[in-house]
Amino acid sequence: MTRIWQMLLLLAALAFAAGCGSSSSTSGGGSGGGTPVNGGTLRAGIPDNPDHLDPALSYTNEGWEILEATNNGLLTYKKAAGGAGAQVVPDIAKAMPTVSSDGRTYTFHLRSGVMFSPPVSREVKPSDFKYSIERLFQVDSGGVGFYTGIAGAQQYAQTRKGDISGIVADDKTMTLTFHLTQPDGTFLDYMAIPFAFVMPKGTPEKDVSTISQWRVATGPYMISKYTPKQQIVITRNPNFKSWTTDTPNGHLNEIDVSIGVTPDQSVTEIADGQLDWYFESVPPDRLTQLKAQYPSQVHLFTRNNITYFTMNSKKYPFNKLAVRQAVNYAIDRRALVKIFGGQGTPSENILPPGFAPAYVAHNFYPYNLAKAKQMIQQAGVEGANVTVWGHNTDPTPQAVQYMAGVLNSIGLHASVKTEDESVYWDTIATQKGDPQIAFNDWNQDFPEGQDFIDVLLNGEKITSVGNNNTSNTDIPAYNKMIDQAREMPLGPKRDAIWAKLDADYMKNVAPWAPFMNRQWPKFVSPHLQGLVFNGNYFELFPSMYLTK
Amino acid sequence: MEQRGGWSLAWRRLRRNRAAMVSAIGLALLVFACFPGATLWANYVAHHGPNDQNINGYVHEGGKKIPVVALDGTPIGPGLRGPYLLGADANGRDLFVRLLYGGRISLFVGFASAVLCVGVALILALIAGYRRGAADAVISRGLDLIWAFPVYLLAVALATSFAVGGIAMGPIHVSSQSLAIPILVIAVVYIPYVARPIRGQVLTLRQSEFVEAAEAMGASSLRIMVSDLLPNVATMALVLLTLIVANNILTEAALSFLGVGVPILTPSWGNIIEQGSAQIYTAPALTIAPGIAIILTVVSLNVLGDALRDALDPHARLR
Secondary structure, eight states, X not given: OOXXXXXXXXXXXXXXXXXXXXXXXXXXXXXXXXXXXXOOEEEEEESSOOSOSSTTTOOSHHHHHHHHHHOOOSEEEOSOSGGGGGOEEESSBSSSOEEOTTSOEEEXXXXXXXXXXXXXXXXXXXXXXXXXXXXXXXXXXXXXXXXXXXXXXXXXXXXXXXXXXXXXXXXXXXXXXXXXXXXXXXXXXXXXXXXXXXXXXXXXXSOOTTOGGGOOXXXXXXXXXXXXXXXXXXXXXXXXXXXXXXXXXXXXXXXXXXXTOOHHHHHHHHHTTSOSEESSOOOHHHHHHXXXXXXXXXXXXXXXXXXXXXXXXXXXXXXXXXXXXXXXXXXXXXXXXXXXXXXXXXXXXXXXXXXXXXXXXXXXXXXXXXXXXXXXXXXXXXXXXXXXXXXXXXXXXXXXXXXXXXXHXXXXXXXXXXEOHHHHHHHHTSTTTOOSEEEEEEEOSSSSTHHHHHHHHOGGGOOXXXXXXXXXXXXXXXXXXXXXXXXXXXXXXXXXXXXXXXXXXXXIIOOEEEEEEEEEXXXXXXXXXXXXXXXXXXXXXXXXXXXX | XXXXXXXXXXXXXXXXXXXXXXXXXXXXXXXXXXXXXXXXXXXXXXXXXXXXXXXXOEEEETTEEEXXXXXXXXXXXXXXXXXXXXXXXXXXXBHHXXXXXXXXXXXXXXHHHHHHHHHHHHXXXXXXXXXXXHHHHHHHHHXXXXXXXXHHHHHHHHHHHHHHHOEEETTEEEOTTOTHHHHHHHHHHHHHHHHHHHHHHHHHHTTSHXXXXXXXXXXXXXXXXXXXXXXXXXXXXXXXXXXXXHHHHHHHHHHHHTXXXXXXXXXXXXXXXXXXXXXXXXXXXXXXXXXXXXXXXXXHHHHHHHHHXXXXXXXXXXX
């Protein structure tokens, strides 16, 4: 399953506090304010290789965190924490695009003088953008679904020949026009996420993560070296000249990422002064101790996330609505939050609170084990064999065991299957491997209800491989509502539809057992300042600086 | 008479070995605690089973209500109380109850795999040692093949492959959730370590006069192996069995720790350590308690095994 599994929340007020870590005095600041200092090398750690360092293929927070610092698109999200960070602003485009009255044509004018990094070292042209979008289809990107609404994209996806007729690039006038098959209120978001970041025309139609001559940057930094399982070295891009405040120069001279640092190791190394920053969150069992011992170095960010168990509506016994509803009654969401170290808030909504007003909290399934047992009996599925799937990164195994225990307690016969996280997401996203019930976790690609409800529950988007609709939910009436909402401009009417669908799905379909909106606790070096937590790109490297 | 005399002599030697007696008593107590004791404790003292989750529950201690699992996910620690004597795990399960039930599984897997291993090794060693020639070549090379792999690497590889879809060979179907899989895997990887020394013993014995006499009397190969050779290697097999049980308990713990041993919902000492390792800082008892249980069991078995060897084989041919 290609997915962003660790995306961050933009709930304005919470993120303001979160961006300030334990101190709420500075917006986006990590461990205090002060004048940024230029220079120095950030010593970073990551548990394993990022999925890809190719914008067309990366679909994890680790990859996007790096690509935000190295690459650019026509548009970007404002490089700020909190609600401000959800605003789409121009990047390589001179200004926001002009949109036709029917909402189907977007015209961008590009800045002159934006250069690719060495060895390409030439100006970015509109045709590079056209090529970059077409390349998504050639490399089987997990992000192609965002761009199939461009006229001709569907045909291009099938034939992979010619070009996408709906993208018109004019390098002389530096103009790029997109023709859509139907209006799409979130098209601007699609232009701001890394899948739409520009790569030079002629970039090989394969993963270029480890091909240094094609791993070309446009941003303040470039990836100078990537040795899988060992190290990533990010240095300044000599061809970069800042063009907007949302594409700043960056303060650090270099970012050295050590690959293979475990979460526990990261805590020890940061405490010992051997590491400055870690890609992942603090292990749940270390948080309490760290908050007490290093209060100024612990930062708690809230993410636009929903953590849930997905129930496959095509597989017995979850093909029965009563069973899916019974599971929702049977889980104690507060207990599951405890398993996650208290790092979250209970929820039974599909959308996260940061999406308000599309988020309207509902409570259809108060904890009621007796009722759940009764529903299982009435559904006639007592004793049905069920395998609960999860990955092996703590505390997911504990959550999966909790769910198995709950299913056993309501009369099913549950066992557990855990897989290494590196293969888990892809496994549950294939119909062949699609489990009956599985741990799942979704973080925003972009801050809008469509990214959750359309991507995860629209029956028209069920695929055999790379299937984000792991519950295989397909309710034609709801699909139609989703399609209508997609065509609407962003705003209250559109939000109202997402809110209604959130409630309707959970009440009438119960495809998931949602249980928590997760938080993102980080532990950093006392010398690291300028932490800005953007819900789309996560912690922004260009904002970070080191003090002595 | 002579055979009974040998066993009697061995028993007398064993009784004189205080360390062995302490180990034997300790093991007996452990077996009692893990088998009838686990059920009694769960039913009459703790009032919950090994898989009962109680994350939002409380225990009353000194007039205070203490959560079994705190809001930050930290489970209650050890204390002098009936339920949660050694504390709870992240899922609010009673560690002491799980430790007792886990011991039941670990001891069963260790003993069953050792019996299977020694049984198969005995058969192979008798055939290879007595028949020699092609049979010996095939069996010995097969054992060499297993021996060529590092034990844990082979065990993990086998366990992982079986963990995906269980075992399906003709009419034999074993679920991936069955305890038979770790038992089989652990037994297989240690067969060469047991079969090799027994085969050597058989090779020596087959030159003995009593074997030649049996052959001269027209006894069949099977009869010679079962009636003449087996009793003479039984003591060696018994000693190896004791030692291999300890090895197998350790292997079970290692495989379960790596997630390919006993199914995750079944408590075993290895599983408990694996699940507790996520909270080693806030709840160290989750890993220390099963660790101590494994150490005590393995040390006891090794001391007993050594003593048994000394008692049965005073000339220490097995050393």
